[in-house]
Amino acid sequence: MSYIGILVTYIFVNNFILVKFMGICPFIGVSKNSESAIGMGVAVTFVTAVASVACWAVYYGLLAPFGLEYLRTISFILVIAALVQLVEMVIRKMSPSLYKALGIYLPLITTNCAVLGIAIINIDNGYNLLQSFVAGIAAGLGFTMAIVLMANLREKLEMTPVRKAFVGVPITFISAGIMALAFMAFDSSLITNLGLA
Amino acid sequence: MNILFAFIVLSLLGLALGVSLAFADKKLHVEKDEKLVALEGIMPGANCGGCGYAGCSAYAEAVFNGEAAPGLCSPGGNELSKKMGEILGVEVEESERMVAFVHCSGNAESTKQDYDYCGIQDCNAAVLLHGGPNGCKEGCLHLGSCIAACPVGAISKNEKGDIVVDKEACIGCKACTKVCPNGVIKMVPYSAEYIVACNNHLPGGKVKKVCQVGCIGCKICQVKVEGSCFKVENFLSSNDFSLDQSAAEKAAELCPQKCIIKRG
Numbered sequence: 001m002s003y004i005g006i007l008v009t010y011i012f013v014n015n016f017i018l019v020k021f022m023g024i025c026p027f028i029g030v031s032k033n034s035e036s037a038i039g040m041g042v043a044v045t046f047v048t049a050v051a052s053v054a055c056w057a058v059y060y061g062l063l064a065p066f067g068l069e070y071l072r073t074i075s076f077i078l079v080i081a082a083l084v085q086l087v088e089m090v091i092r093k094m095s096p097s098l099y100k101a102l103g104i105y106l107p108l109i110t111t112n113c114a115v116l117g118i119a120i121i122n123i124d125n126g127y128n129l130l131q132s133f134v135a136g137i138a139a140g141l142g143f144t145m146a147i148v149l150m151a152n153l154r155e156k157l158e159m160t161p162v163r164k165a166f167v168g169v170p171i172t173f174i175s176a177g178i179m180a181l182a183f184m185a186f187d188s189s190l191i192t193n194l195g196l197a
Numbered sequence: 198m199n200i201l202f203a204f205i206v207l208s209l210l211g212l213a214l215g216v217s218l219a220f221a222d223k224k225l226h227v228e229k230d231e232k233l234v235a236l237e238g239i240m241p242g243a244n245c246g247g248c249g250y251a252g253c254s255a256y257a258e259a260v261f262n263g264e265a266a267p268g269l270c271s272p273g274g275n276e277l278s279k280k281m282g283e284i285l286g287v288e289v290e291e292s293e294r295m296v297a298f299v300h301c302s303g304n305a306e307s308t309k310q311d312y313d314y315c316g317i318q319d320c321n322a323a324v325l326l327h328g329g330p331n332g333c334k335e336g337c338l339h340l341g342s343c344i345a346a347c348p349v350g351a352i353s354k355n356e357k358g359d360i361v362v363d364k365e366a367c368i369g370c371k372a373c374t375k376v377c378p379n380g381v382i383k384m385v386p387y388s389a390e391y392i393v394a395c396n397n398h399l400p401g402g403k404v405k406k407v408c409q410v411g412c413i414g415c416k417i418c419q420v421k422v423e424g425s426c427f428k429v430e431n432f433l434s435s436n437d438f439s440l441d442q443s444a445a446e447k448a449a450e451l452c453p454q455k456c457i458i459k460r461g
Contacts, residue, residue, distance in 0.1 A: 062210065066202045075210055082214035089225040096227075 003134050005196035006127075010138035012186040016114040017146040018176075019183055023114035026105045027147055028172060036101035037151035038144070043091065043102065045140025047083055047109055048118050052136025054079050055119035056129055076119045084110040114143055150176065233261045235284050241272045245348055247370030260285070268292060271369030293438075295384040296367040297352070297374060299360050301337035302394040302458060307409040308333055324378040332407030335396045337381050343373035364460075386438045391445035393427070393434045395456045400432050412456045418448035427457070 001009070016022045023044070030040040055076045063069055088106050092099045099106070109115060118139040122132040153175050162171050240253035248269040250256040259265035260281060267289050268278035274294050282289035309332030314323050320342040328334040337360055344352045344360070351366035352373060362373075364387060373382045381396045393412055397404050401413030414432030419425050426440035427448055434457070436445065449457040 058210065062206055066206055067199065068203050068206055071203055071207065075207065078207075078210060078214060082218055085218055086221055089221055092227055093225045 007138045011142040015142040018180045023112045031150040034151040037147045039098045041144025048140040049136040052132040056132040081110045245370035294387040295369045296364045297362045298385045300396045303336045309407045346372045346376040394458045422448045
């Protein structure tokens with residue numbers, strides 16, 4: 001698959017949040033305002049991109065030569081956890097306000113299944129190093145797009161008269177469901193029709 | 198052999214990541230203000246949440262940022278707020294240690310029972326059923342939700358079935374006041390001697406129908422005693438602990454319902 005094909009696949013066709021339903025926790029938790037949503041998106045994109053490369057390297061450099069492919073889940077989790085710790089330290093140093101805004105959701109990137117998901121999908125699809133990197137960035141961008149869209153929606157919902165029973169999380173879930181429905185328009189035939197396969 | 202490889206590879210991976218993280222921690226270390234570190238150090242560490250913050254370190258940070266006043270911490274008491282004041286370089290007013298007290302002396306004998314409650318042994322469950330089995334809908338239900346809520350085990354049931362708070366053990370976190378559906382547990386000063394052990398706001402006649410030891414709002418304690426510290430409001434007397442307590446003993450003697458009790 002071409003690099004553009006991979007980009008389109010993981011941003012639109014297989015959007016991690018709205019199609020694959022991975023990483024829902026920060027999607028609901030950090031989408032209250034678009035500023036912290038962008039921050040979260042950038043942090044996740046960074047982690048997915050680096051984790052894709054690191055996990056690819058660990059898999060093909062360390063696990064495959066010793067025939068230890070079955071250890072990939074645990075070693076990927078290890079790598080991702082360490083990476084997230086690193087990102088947390090960097091953010092705490094560089095931008096304390098973003099660190100505060102992300103709060104508990106920053107360490108929760110560790111358990112964000114989108115990160116582990118893209119690392120495993122890379123291996124399953126037999127991508128090479130560069131393809132893995134592009135897929136990682138695309139997954140992160142798809143995540144960022146979904147969470148920023150959601151944050152903008154929620155900012156507008158704040159000023160909308162919503163029925164009392166639906167105020168807050170219920171209307172958010174309903175909006176997320178409708179967004180997911182809309183994303184069904186991006187079908188895998190899109191890739192073939194655009195000649196990106 | 199394979200298992201050995203797995204062990205070695207994973208250990209090496211973990212070691213490499215651990216070392217690089219430790220290195221990064223040193224490199225990216227964020228200097229914390231010395232005062233904040235000192236404040237966090239002297240907190241009692243009970244994390245009871247009585248101050249209204251998520252935990253001891255959250256409260257320390259709020260005090261450090263000037264968002265909260267020192268002295269909200271009940272377990273730490275005056276000693277802690279003094280220390281906090283020293284660290285921050287501000288004067289802290291001394292305030293008396295507050296402890297919980299069950300403002301009800303009714304029980305199954307002295308209070309009329311509307312029905313026999315056989316449900317879940319929990320006050321909040323019982324209250325859902327017509328406000329609980331007590332004829333008095335504002336009194337203690339004696340089912341002990343507060344006993345379970347107390348983080349230090351200061352609340353217990355005595356042999357008569359009354360709920361009592363051990364004022365020595367109470368750390369003043371207000372967990373029990375929040376869990377009690379009738380709000381019958383309120384905070385009183387540690388040194389308080391005479392307390393109106395009733396929480397019923399009904400007029401006298403209605404109280405007499407349901408409880409033998411309830412405050413009827415007769416105002417004898419307020420009017421008949423000179424320099425009284427008691428005040429009747431909304432048919433319920435209460436002791437204003439900021440006033441002189443010397444007349445309290447006489448008021449307790451005069452109380453026709455004997456609901457002003459002396460705490461041992």
